[in-house]
């Protein structure tokens with residue numbers, strides 16, 4: 094691995110740290126009353142690897158609106174100094190950051206444990222897709238609302254029978270007879286935060302014959318959809334955590350103007366690939382977040398159950414996790430060195446994703462063993478440690494083996510492309 098930050102990268106990091114040193118303490122003091130885990134990827138444990146706009150919508154009773162207002166305020170504070178959307182071009186309020194600056198950014202934000210932003214999907218995936226594929230009119234219409242945290246956005250990709258195999262999607266968008274609008278019918282599922290989104294970016298099937306012809310990647314088109322359009326029914330799904338992060342979204346003859354199509358008809362697969370690729374680059378801060386989480390666990394254990402840390406088996410697990418996290422940081426650096434050298438960042442990228450899933454689960458399980466039975470108590474129950482954070486994390490972290498590409502699919506990629514195993 095031949096790798097070093099450039100002078101420009103170092104200056105970028107210094108400027109970012111200077112900003113955070115001055116802005117973050119004041120922001121934290123102002124928002125101190127909003128709980129650490131009023132949203133899964135607020136300041137708490139490392140749970141935002143997907144750049145999911147995680148939110149805790151438990152009947153709105155657990156302060157989600159407070160958390161969302163906090164996120165809105167933090168995004169606006171960042172953007173006041175052009176730190177919200179660093180990948181966007183300068184003309185649209187960004188910094189046109191390089192890949193290495195993006196890695197520095199995600200790692201630095203993780204190190205400082207910054208709050209979550211109002212709409213990570215909008216900033217990281219949807220905004221760049223609009224910049225790349227939208228018309229000038231569409232950019233002017235949608236980008237300011239994303240950047241200024243005015244509108245919340247969701248991503249409408251997965252369907253009940255199209256997840257890992259996304260190109261199998263069947264929600265149709267058929268041009269009407271007058272040719273001025275598409276009519277949408279079908280079901281999307283696992284759509285994060287759809288219940289509070291004003292807009293959704295969604296992949297729809299404009300050529301229903303493509304699947305039968307064995308060309309399922311063709312005949313897909315990307316749309317921007319006003320989530321308040323008649324015919325859209327949004328039903329939150331209750332998760333194992335007791336929260337309602339995701340929704341099912343049903344389209345029943347929903348009319349979407351032709352002008353809200355993003356890119357050409359039947360070009361949606363290419364548009365979506367850019368968005369999904371950006372989701373993966375964003376995971377570079379994960380190793381730092383996991384290291385933070387391990388440190389936080391050890392500090393809590395010293396307070397509530399110090400005897401557990403004398404147990405040789407526990408010590409062994411802590412040491413293994415520490416080494417796995419260090420190893421993952423090495424993998425990320427190696428992937429970056431390859432990308433900067435003009436190569437593909439794999440197999441390191443799928444390997445890092447595998448590592449992240451495994452470490453997050455191991456850490457969640459270790460927490461319950463180290464902290465003792467009280468760690469199982471949920472938020473609001475008397476005696477719960479960190480107000481139920483570890484109990485929630487234990488069930489929530491299952492998502493790391495599914496989101497941003499399930500574990501089995503990553504293994505397939507590694508078997509195919511790195512090990513070149515026969516099928």
Ligand SMILES: Cc1cc2nc3c(=O)[nH]c(=O)nc-3n(C[C@H](O)[C@H](O)[C@H](O)COP(=O)(O)OP(=O)(O)OC[C@H]3O[C@@H](n4cnc5c(N)ncnc54)[C@H](O)[C@@H]3O)c2cc1C
Nearest residue numbers: 145248249250251256257283284285492495496499501502
């Ligand atoms: C936290 C979170 C947030 C999400 N937010 C959104 C969102 O905002 N918008 C959205 O559109 N989607 C969202 N999703 C959905 C996500 O994209 C899908 O869950 C993911 O693509 C997997 O699809 P699936 O759930 O249908 O599982 P499936 O693809 O059905 O997989 C089920 C199981 O089969 C295995 N499997 C599948 N294919 C293969 C294969 N070829 N070989 C071996 N094993 C295989 C998988 O590894 C998995 O274990 C979110 C998911 C999570 C966890």
